[in-house]
Amino acid sequence: MALSRLDKAQVWLFGAVTGVFFMLFRFFCPRSPAAAAAAGKKLPPVSDPLLLLSATQLAKKIRRKEVSSVEVVQAYIDRIQEVNPFVNAVVKDRFAAALQEAAQVDKLIEEETGGEEVLEDRLPLLGVPLSVKESYALQGMPFTTGLVSRQGVVATVDAPPVALLKRAGAIPLGVTNISELCMWMESSNNLYGITCNPYDLERIPGGSSGGEGSILASAGAVIGVGSDIGGSIRMPCFFNGIFGHKTTPGIVSCENQYPPCSGRQEEYLSSGPMCRYAEDLALMLRVMAGPKARMLCLNTKVDLKKLRFFSIPHDGGSVYTYPVSQELIDIQRKVVERLEADFGVKVQEVRFPELRYAFQIWDTFMVLPDKEGRPPLPFAELMGEPGRPVWPLWELLKWMVGKSDHTIAAIGLALLGTARSSKASAFAIQQKEKLQKQVDELLGTDGVFLYPSYTRVAPKHHHALFKPFDFSYTGILNILGLPVTQCPLGLGEEGLPLGVQVGAGKLQDHLTLAVALYLEKTFGGWRDPGSK
Numbered sequence: 001m002a003l004s005r006l007d008k009a010q011v012w013l014f015g016a017v018t019g020v021f022f023m024l025f026r027f028f029c030p031r032s033p034a035a036a037a038a039a040g041k042k043l044p045p046v047s048d049p050l051l052l053l054s055a056t057q058l059a060k061k062i063r064r065k066e067v068s069s070v071e072v073v074q075a076y077i078d079r080i081q082e083v084n085p086f087v088n089a090v091v092k093d094r095f096a097a098a099l100q101e102a103a104q105v106d107k108l109i110e111e112e113t114g115g116e117e118v119l120e121d122r123l124p125l126l127g128v129p130l131s132v133k134e135s136y137a138l139q140g141m142p143f144t145t146g147l148v149s150r151q152g153v154v155a156t157v158d159a160p161p162v163a164l165l166k167r168a169g170a171i172p173l174g175v176t177n178i179s180e181l182c183m184w185m186e187s188s189n190n191l192y193g194i195t196c197n198p199y200d201l202e203r204i205p206g207g208s209s210g211g212e213g214s215i216l217a218s219a220g221a222v223i224g225v226g227s228d229i230g231g232s233i234r235m236p237c238f239f240n241g242i243f244g245h246k247t248t249p250g251i252v253s254c255e256n257q258y259p260p261c262s263g264r265q266e267e268y269l270s271s272g273p274m275c276r277y278a279e280d281l282a283l284m285l286r287v288m289a290g291p292k293a294r295m296l297c298l299n300t301k302v303d304l305k306k307l308r309f310f311s312i313p314h315d316g317g318s319v320y321t322y323p324v325s326q327e328l329i330d331i332q333r334k335v336v337e338r339l340e341a342d343f344g345v346k347v348q349e350v351r352f353p354e355l356r357y358a359f360q361i362w363d364t365f366m367v368l369p370d371k372e373g374r375p376p377l378p379f380a381e382l383m384g385e386p387g388r389p390v391w392p393l394w395e396l397l398k399w400m401v402g403k404s405d406h407t408i409a410a411i412g413l414a415l416l417g418t419a420r421s422s423k424a425s426a427f428a429i430q431q432k433e434k435l436q437k438q439v440d441e442l443l444g445t446d447g448v449f450l451y452p453s454y455t456r457v458a459p460k461h462h463h464a465l466f467k468p469f470d471f472s473y474t475g476i477l478n479i480l481g482l483p484v485t486q487c488p489l490g491l492g493e494e495g496l497p498l499g500v501q502v503g504a505g506k507l508q509d510h511l512t513l514a515v516a517l518y519l520e521k522t523f524g525g526w527r528d529p530g531s532k
Helices: 005-028 033-038 055-063 069-087 095-111 116-122 160-167 210-217 234-240 279-296 326-343 353-366 379-383 392-400 408-419 426-443 472-480 509-523
Strands: 090-093 129-133 171-176 223-228 243-246 270-275 308-311 447-451 484-491 497-504
Touching (some): 055 069, 055 095, 055 116, 055 279, 069 095, 069 129, 090 210, 095 171, 129 160, 129 210, 160 223, 160 279, 171 210, 210 223, 223 234, 223 243, 234 243, 234 497, 243 279, 243 509, 326 509, 353 426, 379 408, 426 447, 447 509, 472 497, 484 509, 497 509
Parallel strands (some): 129 223
Antiparallel strands (some): 243 270, 447 497, 484 497
16 A cells, blocks of 8 residues: 655655764764763673572562561672672662561561461562662652653652552662653663663663663662553563563553643553563563453463464564564574474464554554543653643754753654654554454464564664664554564574564463463573673
């Protein structure tokens, strides 16, 4: 299907703006200070065996008094202090409070008379360290989302998923870096600086949950909390070689996050677990979902031989995205081959022409008004919080002389917002409806699909500015409302993580989590970036 005149205009506009940013960035910032400082440096390898255990295993050892919570928490504090100077992932810690809480856990276990089973049922994560994305409210911790104007804002409550994890016994160690206002694929802002990928410090860790992805991959955390409206869990998990799950929307609460949802954005935003070990995904999701966990059949045993598998090799050639690299095509093919060999299934390759319009679909649905006709808050208004909206062109001029409080990515998004038509694209809505119908009918309750996570491995710092729409590979799945698990698949030619998205029908989260366990066993899961 040919592009409409409006679509062609959008392609030209976005291409022109991106080209201008490219020239400006190359002129004013020829090389990022973070990349220059990181050149030639490498993360130290993991030396403490406690850091190589899953949260599930740690909780069991703590309950059985084989190791104390204080020992575990201290091991992770030591690791954060060792690696954070390299990656700048944890932006504010609460180490002293965490050690006090760990001591209370150890005392509780000493005094418990009900036995290990009672503790496991009531407090399944008792004594286990936790990291939290800074855009979630964590009582007593910064709650700025990287905005200089919100510096000094401190959370007075816990976001519901954080509260549930704490209630299950998890101990937060601190909050991690994000992209400014959570709307970019590089975790960089003028409040906390730039976060690096532990496998190559000159590469991005993804965004917006990039601090989470980086510290988890660095073995500075074992479990973490992320949010995802366009790939903000899955891209960092892909770039950093860990596991992450975008839940079926509406299962895990998205309250007490900043920025707040407006328009229809709540329909596409998901909160979910991020971790190094696949067995922790279901445990975390069961806790984070609270009473709604029963909707997901997380205790149902999945027989992978009885599932129907599909592989979608790429988006069909969108004008907005780069072609998928050969190494990602090859690794997805290897997954197909292993599934067929190990389970005797036939993985069907499918293609959806509508995926070529993934960016237009995502962009259109993100700005739709809610049921009362209220449009989403303009990005320029959010940037000015708690004051007046910013003037994007003025911020661009200020940025060129080093005087803006905002990143070039945020300024660019604000500029594009002012240029975007307020009229919804009927063409994009039509394409989404067609795609939704086909995908839902294909997957049913026993279908699982594979889809590339991105077009290539983790880009170098700031290079995502010149490939701004490749997130469409993750973003389209938000609009379709599907559960998706990001799974690592070893390291590629450059020593950077490979991976694939595993998706299923709505409320079939347990299917993708079961596939994640299989892929971890088959491809090795997370790799220590200090030992590569």
